[in-house]
Amino acid sequence: MCQPRKWWIGLLPLLALWLLLNRAETNRIERELAGLADTALAQVAGEPGFSVAAGRDVSLNGWVFDEATRAAALAAAASAPGVRRVEDGLSEPPAENPYLWRASRDGDVVILSGATPSPDARASIAEAAREALPRARIIDQTSYFSGAPKNFPALAQAALLVLAHLSAGEAQLRDGQLSLSGHAANIEEHLAALAQARQLPDGMGLAKAELLPPETATFSFVAENDGKSLSLEGYIGSEAERSGLLAEARKLFPDLALNDQLKIFSGAPARSAVTAAYALRALAQLKSGAVTLQGDVASLAGQARAGMDALSVAEAIGVAPGMTLDAKAVTPGDAPADVMAAEKTETALILTGFYGDDDTHEKVLATAREKFAGLAVTDNMRRGARAPKAYLTAALDGLEQLARLHVGKFTLRDRAASLSGDAGRAELAEEVKTGFIAAMPEGYSVETGVTGAARETPPPAPAAVVAPVAAPDGQACQKKLTDVVRATPIRFDYRRAELKREASAVVEALAAAASQCPAVAFEVAGHSDDFIHDWRNLNLSRRRAEAVAAALVAAGIDPHRLTPVDRLSERAKNDGVEFNTK
Structure with a gap:
């Protein structure tokens, strides 16, 4: 029996189709609403989100970079057509610690990478890169992270200005600390990079700066002294080496204007600064001229200083390991004003002028230290051209006569010798003048200007009594005599x-010192050892005191100022004398 079909069964396919179409329409509307929300977020925050709609309700998701942007984005999404309610799913980018940003350059390609805090910061940095490097291709690979240091865009832009002067290199910001490295294409760009690095904004710490000059295969150095200025040209390996060389130049040539044309190039030999300093020292031996450095060979040309020739210039500079000096183009200097000069003051002997060889120099110094014991000997002599005939004889004899003066000066010029100064007393002045004239070698012209006071005369009465002397004057005079005998003790066999x-x-020096204080009387105490403490040692010490006193009287000292006394000594056998004010 046939069952009647239910009429509604035929409607099922239509219902399924209607549900399918309705679902599709709902999805379309939701996608449109989500798209409108994303567009609103992009317009406000600068970055699209990933919003989700459920019916007319929208969940707004994505990154915002401040609270003002968050409020504006939610309001814009809510005002979009068809949106009923907006749920806040926005958040800040994740934090980055340490906060790292990089800009690397290789020729005309610049890559930005690392962290950036916002779309505005990202855009401003990219624009700064295009302005600083207009011919470069800028590739921005940065990502958003929060936690950027203060003034991050300004710091990054300043780093790009340095990078613009490098042909290859990197600028890196790490929590506001900048590191720079790379090479410049030429010296001008290298100097510009260094100058730009010195202009970094306040608050940017420069952790590292390895800004290298361009490389060159051939290094050379030239220094020229024209008598008014010193010009430096060529290459040096680093800014530190350049500063050191300029300091050396100012020390060697203090009276010349400095014209620095040095260029810094990387790849310099390890000893480039050392060899350049050696070349400067060589040039300092010339009155004017130039030195050229090629590798380890320094070629010197010009006129030597007064009294010097090519040989003495080379000897004055000395030998530097690994260096060769070519001085064949050096011409002899002018005749010096003084071949040698020795000036004696109350406290020092100052030697100036020239010597012909090391042996002569050593003999002059040895005589100076022996004859002027107790004085500070300052040696300012330099090696010179060949000394005049009998130079050493004249120099040593002249020093011996100068030593007898209280103060004075002895000079040699060519074959002319002169001696001037104060002998303290007239008799000694005549002896010194006579001895100086007789000592000078044959063929030397001699000039003397030695003076001295008249011989001391005893007071009228009583002969054995000396008027009291103020303590300060007596102490000062005693100190002078004590200094003399301490510097050069009077020894006895x-x-x-x-x-x-x-x-x-020594006696002459004592007499000169005593003549400066004629009102002071002294005890002259002779010494002998106390090994045998009896009358024989006391007698010996008195006789030694009397011998010194007699020598001082012969040198012009008033005998009534001197009282010989005996004194035993625990210091050393055969000790000499001491002076004490009365």
């Missing part, structure tokens, strides 16, 4: 009281 020949210079 064992158990003898006779003065040795070499004691004459």
Whole structure:
């Protein structure tokens, strides 16, 4: 039996189709609403989101970079057509610690990478890169992270300005600390990069700056002294080496204007600064001229300083390991004003001028230290051209006579010798003048200007009594005599009281010192050892004191100022004398 069909069964396919179409329409509307929300977010925040709609309700998702942007994005999404309600699913980008940003350059390609805090910051940095490097292709690979240091865009832009002067290199910001590295294409760009690095904004710490100059295969250095200025040209390996070389130049040539044309190039030999300094020292031996450095060979040309020639210039500079000096183009200097000069003051002997060889120099110094014991000897002599005939004889004899003066000066010029100064007393002045004239070698012209006061005369009465002397004057005078005998003690042979020949210079120095304080009387105390403490040692010490006093009287000192006394000593056998004010 046939069952009647239900009428509604035929409607099922239509219902399914209607549900399908309705679902599709709902999905379309939801996608449109989500798209409108994303568009609103992009317009406000600068970045699209990934919003989700459920019916007319929208969940707004994505990154916002401040609270003002968040409020504006939610309001814009809510005002989109068809949106009923907006749920806040926005958040800040994740934090980055340390906060790192990089800009690397290789020729005309610049890559930005690392963290950036916002679309505005990202855009401003990319624009700064295009302005600083207009011919470069800018590739921006940065990502959003929060936690950027203060003024991050300004710091990144300043780093790009340095990178613009490098042909290859990198600028890196790490929590506001900048590191720079790379090479410049030429010296001008290298100097510009260094200058730009010095202009970094406040608050940017420069952690590292390895801005290298361009490389060159051939290094050279030239220094020229024209008598008014010193010009430096060529290459040097680094800014530190350049500063050191300029300091050396100012020390060697203090009176010349400095014209610095040095260029910094990387790849310099390890010893480039050392060899350049050696070349400068060589040039300092010339009155004017130039030195050229090629590798380890320094070629010197010009006129030597007064009294010097090519040989003495080379010897004055000395030998530097690995260096070769070519001085064949050096011409002799002018005749010096003084071949040698020795000036004696109350406290020092100053030697200036020239010597011909090291042996002569050593003999002059040895004589100076022996004859002027107790004085500071300052040696300002330099190696010079060949000395005049009999130079050493004249120099040593002149120093011996100068030592007898209280103060004075001895000079040699060619074959002319002169001696001037104060002998302290007239008799000694005549002896020194006579001795100086007789000592000078044959063929030397001699000039003397030695003076001295008249011989001291005893007071009228009583002969054995000296008027009291103010303590300060007496102490100062005693100190002068004590300094003389301490510097050059008067020594005696064992158990003898006779003065040795070499004691004459000390006696003259004592007499000169005593003549400066004519109102002061002294005890002259002779010493002997106390090994045998009896009358024989006391007698020996008195005889030594009397011998010194007699020598001082012969040198012009008033005998009534001197009282010989005996004194035993625990210091050393054969000790000399001491002076004490009365």
